[in-house]
Amino acid sequence: MLGLSKFVAIAAIAVSSAAAARAQGVTSATKPFSLGISGGASIPTGDLAQYTNTGYNVGGHVGLGTPVLPISFRGDVNYDNFGAKGSGNSNYHVWSYTANAVYEVPTMTGIRPYVIGGVGGFTPGASYTSGNTTVSANSGTKFGFDVGGGLTIPLSGFNAFVEARYNHFNNDGGGSTSFVPITFGIMF
Numbered sequence: 215m216l217g218l219s220k221f222v223a224i225a226a227i228a229v230s231s232a233a234a235a236r237a238q239g240v241t242s243a244t245k246p247f248s249l250g251i252s253g254g255a256s257i258p259t260g261d262l263a264q265y266t267n268t269g270y271n272v273g274g275h276v277g278l279g280t281p282v283l284p285i286s287f288r289g290d291v292n293y294d295n296f297g298a299k300g301s302g303n304s305n306y307h308v309w310s311y312t313a314n315a316v317y318e319v320p321t322m323t324g325i326r327p328y329v330i331g332g333v334g335g336f337t338p339g340a341s342y343t344s345g346n347t348t349v350s351a352n353s354g355t356k357f358g359f360d361v362g363g364g365l366t367i368p369l370s371g372f373n374a375f376v377e378a379r380y381n382h383f384n385n386d387g388g389g390s391t392s393f394v395p396i397t398f399g400i401m402f
Contacts, residue, residue, distance in 0.1 A: 245277065245279050245401075246278070246279050246281065247276075247277065247278060247279070248275075248276070248277035248279070248373075248401045248402060249274075249275065249276060249277075249401070249402055250274070250275040250276075250277065250375075250399050250400055250401035250402065251272075251273065251274055251275070251399055251400060252271075252272070252273045252274075252275065252292075252375075252397040252398060252399025252400075253270070253271060253272045253273070253397060253398065253399070254270070254271055254395060254396050254397035254398055255268055255269070255270060255271070255395070255396050256268065256269045256270055256271040256294040256295070256296065256393055256394070256395040256396075257393060257394045257395075257396065258296055258392075258393045259380075259392045259393055259394060260390060260391070260392040261385075261389045261390060261391065261392075262296065262306070262391050262392060262393055264299075265298060265299055265306070266296035266297060266298055266299060266305075266306050267296060267297045267298075267299055268296070269294060269295045269296035269297060269305075270294070270295055271292055271293065271294040271295070271395040271397060272292070272293050273290055273291060273292035273293070273395075273397065273399070274290070274291045274292075275288055275289065275290050275291075275399065275401065276288065276289045277316075277401055284317055284318045284319070284320055285315060285316065285317050285318075286315075286316045286318070287313070287314065287315055287316065288313075288314045288316055288330070288332075289311075289312070289313055289314070290310070290311070290312045290314060290332075290334075291309070291310070291311055292308075292309070292310045292312075292395065293307065293308075293309055293310075294307060294308045294310070294381075294393060294395055295307045296393070303342060303343045303344065304340065304341065304342040304343070305340065305341055306338065306339070306340050307338070307339050307340070307341070308336055308337065308338045308339075308381075308391070308393070309336070309337040309339075310334060310335070310336045310337075310358075310360075310381060311334050311335045311336075311337075312332045312333065312334030312335075312360055313332050313333065313334055314330050314331060314332030314360065315330070315331060315332060316328050316329070316330045317329045317330075318366065324367070324368050325365055325366070325367050325368075326365065326366045326368075327363065327364070327365055327366075328363060328364055328365070328366060328377075329362075329363050330360075330361070330362050330363065330364065330377065330379060331359070331360065331361040331362070332359065332360055333357070333358070333359050333360075334357075334358065334359075334360075335355040335356065335357060335358075336355065336356045336357075336358045336381070336383040336391070337352055337353075337354070337355045337356070338352070338353050338356070338383075338385075338391060339351055339352035339353065353385075353386065354386070356383040356384060356385070356386075356391075357383065358381065358382050358383025358384070359381075359382055359383075360379045360380060360381045360382070361379065361380055362377055362378050362379030362380055362394075363377065363378065364376055364377025364378065365377070371402075372400055372401060372402045373400070373401045374398070374399070374400050374401075375397075375398070375399050375400070375401065376396075376397070376398050377396075377397055377399075378394055378395070378396045378397075379394065379395060380392065380394050381393050381394070381395065
């Protein structure tokens with residue numbers, strides 16, 4: 215009987231240690247406030263893919279963590295730029311301002327997958343260069359959404375992330391604009 219009680223005690227310690235390690239991993243990985251930057255490729259889809267090539271994106275991020283929950287919140291300001299097909303002198307760009315919820319999938323490893331989605335404003339525009347003159351026009355802010363997923367990679371003192379998000383908004387004259395930025399970023 216003494217052997218069985220030692221086994222039960224060891225098993226209880228092992229289970230509680232694993233649970234504590236898992237809780238500590240999720241809690242210590244989520245900061246209450248973080249700032250970040252990102253950049254990468256932006257792939258046009260739908261109507262936008264007919265007129266533009268793959269472009270680039272840059273972004274700034276503010277994260278608000280909830281240490282006891284796997285859900286956090288992130289505000290993003292992104293700039294996506296696409297070169298027009300058949301013309302090296304014009305481009306199409308989109309400024310986006312989105313509020314997102316981020317659900318981190320609980321894991322026992324350091325790398326954490328997540329799902330992200332939100333809503334916000336998208337301000338599309340175009341520019342054309344002729345000689346030394348550049349003409350730019352924006353068409354007003356449109357309401358839209360984004361949804362995607364990524365991986366958080368904890369590093370020493372900060373987190374890196376890789377993600378892809380589908381962005382979509384409707385245009386004034388019909389049709390829609392959609393694109394998928396694939397980004398690499400860091401959050402401090």
